[in-house]
Amino acid sequence: xxxxxxxxxxxxxxxxxxxxxxxxxxxxxxxxxxxxxxxxxxxxxxxxxxxxxxxxxxxxxxxxxxxxxxxxxxxxxxxxxxxxxxxxxxxxxxxxxxxxxxxxxxxxxxxxxxxxxxxxxxxxxxxxxxxxxxxxxxxxxxxxxxxxxxxxxxxxxxxxxxxxxxxxxxxxxxxxxxxxxxxxxxxxxxxxxxxxxxxxxxxxxxxxxxxxxxxxxxxxxxxxx
Amino acid sequence: xxxxxxxxxxxxxxxxxxxxxxxxxxxxxxxxxxxxxxxxxxxxxxxxxxxxxxxxxxxxxxxxxxxxxxxxxxxxxxxxxxxxxxxxxxxxxxxxxxxxxxxxxxxxxxxxxxxxxxxxxxxxxxxxxxxxxxxxxxxxxxxxxxxxxxxxxxxxxxxxxxxxxxxxxxxxxxxxxxxxxxxxxxxxxxxxxxxxxxxxxxxxxxxxxxxxxxxxxxxxxxxxxxxxxxxxxxxxxxxxxxxxxxxxxxxxxxxxxxxxxxxxxxxxxxxxxxxxxxxxxxxxxxxxxxxxxxxxxxxxxxxxxxxxxxxxxxxxxxxxxxxxxxxxxxxxxxxxxxxxxxxxxxxxxxxxxxxxxxxxxxxxxxxxxxxxxxxxxxxxxxxxxxxxxxxxxxxxxxxxxxxxxxxxxxxxxxxx
Numbered sequence: 001x002x003x004x005x006x007x008x009x010x011x012x013x014x015x016x017x018x019x020x021x022x023x024x025x026x027x028x029x030x031x032x033x034x035x036x037x038x039x040x041x042x043x044x045x046x047x048x049x050x051x052x053x054x055x056x057x058x059x060x061x062x063x064x065x066x067x068x069x070x071x072x073x074x075x076x077x078x079x080x081x082x083x084x085x086x087x088x089x090x091x092x093x094x095x096x097x098x099x100x101x102x103x104x105x106x107x108x109x110x111x112x113x114x115x116x117x118x119x120x121x122x123x124x125x126x127x128x129x130x131x132x133x134x135x136x137x138x139x140x141x142x143x144x145x146x147x148x149x150x151x152x153x154x155x156x157x158x159x160x161x162x163x164x165x166x167x168x169x170x171x172x173x174x175x176x177x178x179x180x181x182x183x184x185x186x187x188x189x190x191x192x193x194x195x196x197x198x199x200x201x202x203x204x205x206x207x208x209x210x211x212x213x214x215x216x217x218x219x220x221x222x223x224x225x
Numbered sequence: 226x227x228x229x230x231x232x233x234x235x236x237x238x239x240x241x242x243x244x245x246x247x248x249x250x251x252x253x254x255x256x257x258x259x260x261x262x263x264x265x266x267x268x269x270x271x272x273x274x275x276x277x278x279x280x281x282x283x284x285x286x287x288x289x290x291x292x293x294x295x296x297x298x299x300x301x302x303x304x305x306x307x308x309x310x311x312x313x314x315x316x317x318x319x320x321x322x323x324x325x326x327x328x329x330x331x332x333x334x335x336x337x338x339x340x341x342x343x344x345x346x347x348x349x350x351x352x353x354x355x356x357x358x359x360x361x362x363x364x365x366x367x368x369x370x371x372x373x374x375x376x377x378x379x380x381x382x383x384x385x386x387x388x389x390x391x392x393x394x395x396x397x398x399x400x401x402x403x404x405x406x407x408x409x410x411x412x413x414x415x416x417x418x419x420x421x422x423x424x425x426x427x428x429x430x431x432x433x434x435x436x437x438x439x440x441x442x443x444x445x446x447x448x449x450x451x452x453x454x455x456x457x458x459x460x461x462x463x464x465x466x467x468x469x470x471x472x473x474x475x476x477x478x479x480x481x482x483x484x485x486x487x488x489x490x491x492x493x494x495x496x497x498x499x500x501x502x503x504x505x506x507x508x509x510x511x512x513x514x515x516x517x518x519x520x521x522x523x524x525x526x527x528x529x530x531x532x533x534x535x536x537x538x539x540x541x542x543x544x545x546x547x548x549x550x551x552x553x554x555x556x557x558x559x560x561x562x563x564x565x566x567x568x569x570x571x572x573x574x575x576x577x578x579x580x581x582x583x584x585x586x587x588x589x590x591x592x593x594x595x596x597x598x599x600x601x602x603x604x605x606x607x608x609x610x611x612x613x614x615x616x617x618x619x620x621x622x623x624x625x626x627x628x629x630x631x632x633x634x635x636x637x638x639x640x641x
C-alpha cells in the first residue's frame with residue numbers, strides 16, 4: 001500500500017517560489033488502479049514523481065508498505081525502483097542503443113539474473129505485449145505504439161509491486177492507445193497496482209478510482225463502478 | 226559500490242553503446258589514442274635513439290665490444306704482437322682492429338701561402354690502420370664520400386674526418402682550425418714528432434659530427450710505424466661473435482695476464498664519460514614532451530566522454546530511474562574509455578613493432594649529431610601503455626560521475 005501524507009512540493013528559483021503540490025493526502029491500496037487527472041500544471045505528474053521516488057518532496061511523507069521511503073539512502077531508493085516499481089513514461093524512455101529485448105532485459109540483469117534467464121523473461125514480457133516479432137529492433141525502428149508496449153514490457157517483466165504510468169497514451173494515436181489501455185486492464189485484472197496520470201476521461205474511466213488535482217490540491221476523488 | 230554486478234551491467238551497456246555508436250566518432254577517438262601512444266613512445270624513443278646512435282657509432286666504428294688500450298703509465302700496449310696473436314686464437318673473437326695513434330698536425334696551404342700569410346694548420350690525431358682489417362671491423366671504406374679508400378701499396382696517403390675540412394666542419398674550436406680548399410688529391414703537410422711529410426688526401430669521410438671518426442686522420446699502419454719509430458700498438462678493438470658476453474671476455478683477458486700490459490675494458494666501460502648523462506637527459510626531455518601529449522589525450526577523452534554523457538543525460542536519468550545503479554553507469558563509460566585506449570594502444574603497438582622500430586633500425590634517421598634509431602624496450606612501452614590506459618580511465622570516469630550525480634528526474638526531463 002502507498003500512503004501519501006501532506007505532501008508538499010515547492011520549486012524555488014531565486015526569489016520566486018512555485019507551489020506545485022500543496023499538501024496531498026492519498027492512499028493507494030494493493031491491487032488498486034488509480035488515475036490521477038487534472039488540467040495542465042495541476043501537479044499530477046509531480047505527484048507521481050514524488051510517489052515513485054524519482055524526486056524529493058519539499059515536505060510530507062510517502063509511505064510504502066509501512067516504510068517511509070524518502071528517508072532511504074540513494075542506494076536503497078535505487079533498489080526500491082528496481083525491485084518494487086515499474087515505470088511507463090509518456091515518451092517511452094527506451095534506451096536508443098539497446099534493442100527491444102535488451103531494453104527489457106537490462107533491469108533484470110541489474111537484479112543479478114543470469115543473461116540467458118533475463119533474455120527469456122524479457123522475451124516473455126515482449127510476447128505478452130505483442131512484440132515477439134520485434135525483439136531485435138532498436139527503438140528507432142519501432143512505431144510509437146510499439147515503443148510504448150516495449151516500455152510496458154520492461155516495466156512488468158519482473159511483476160513490480162506498483163506500476164507508475166505518466167500519461168502513457170499522450171503521444172499515441174487512438175488505435176495504439178486502445179492497445180495500451182487493454183494491456184493495463186489485463187494487468188489490473190491480474191492484481192497489478194497501477195498509478196496512472198492521464199488527462200483523458202475515457203482512459204481514466206478504466207481505473208478503479210479517479211483523483212482530480214487542481215492547483216496542487218486534490219479537489220475530488222471518485223470511485224468508478 | 227564496486228561489485229561484479231555493477232561491472233557486468235556496465236560492460237553490457239558499454240558494449241552496446243560502442244556497437245551502435247558512430248563509426249566515424251569511434252575511429253576518430255581511436256586515432257587520437259593511437260597518436261597519443263605513438264607520441265608517448267616515439268618521441269622519447271627517438272631522443273634516446275639519438276644517444277644510442279652516438280654510442281653505437283663508438284662501438285661499431287671504434288671500440289668494438291672490448292677495447293685494449295695502454296696502461297695509464299704507458300704510451301702503448303706492451304707486447305702488442307703477443308697480445309694480438311693470443312686474442313686472434315680465441316674462438317669468441319669475430320674481428321680485431323689494431324691501431325697506432327699519435328698526435329700531430331696537418332697544414333693545408335703550405336704550397337700556396339705568401340710569407341706573411343697565416344698557415345692553415347690544425348692539430349690532429351693520426352690513426353695508423355691496417356686498411357683491410359679496419360674496413361672489416363668498422364666498414365670505414367663505405368663512409369668515404371669524397372675520393373677513395375686506401376688501396377694496396379698506398380703510400381703518403383691519408384683519409385680525413387669531415388670535421389677537419391672547412392666546408393663540413395662546425396667551425397673553429399680550441400686546437401682545431403678546419404682546413405680550407407682541401408679535396409681528394411690535395412697535398413697536405415703532416416708533422417708527427419720531429420718528422421714532416423707531404424701526403425696526399427685520398428678520401429674524406431662522411432660521418433656525423435659526434436662520430437669518433439669525425440676528427441681523425443687515417444694512414445696505413447706501415448707508414449705510421451716508420452714515423453713513430455715503434456711497432457707496439459696503441460689500441461686493439463675487439464668485436465665478439467654474436468652471443469658472446471663482453472664482461473666474461475674481458476675477465477678472460479685479465480685472467481690471461483694481459484692486464485699487466487694494458488687496460489682491458491668492455492664497451493660500456495670505455496665510452497666517454499657523460500654519454501650516460503646525455504642519454505638520461507634526452508629521456509627526461511622526451512618524457513616531458515610525452516607528458517604534454519598524455520595531458521592532451523586525457524583532455525580529449527574527458528571532452529569526448531563528457532559530451533557523450535551530456536548528450537545522453539536523459540538516458541542516464543532513465544537508467545537511474547529504472548533502477549540501474551550509478552556505479553554500473555559509470556563503469557559503462559570506464560569500459561568505453563578502456564576500449565578506446567586499448568584499441569588505440571594496440572594499433573600503436575602494431576605500427577611501432579611491426580613497422581617503425583624495424584624500419585628506422587634499418588634506415589636510421591640521419592641527423593647532424595648522429596644517426597638516430599627508435600629505442601622502444603618492451604618494459605618501457607608496457608609502462609607507457611599502462612599510463613595511457615590509467616589516464617584514459619580517469620578521464621572517462623570523471624565526466625561520467627559528474628553527469629550520474631545529477632538529479633534523476635532533472636536528467637530525465639532535461640532540466641538544469
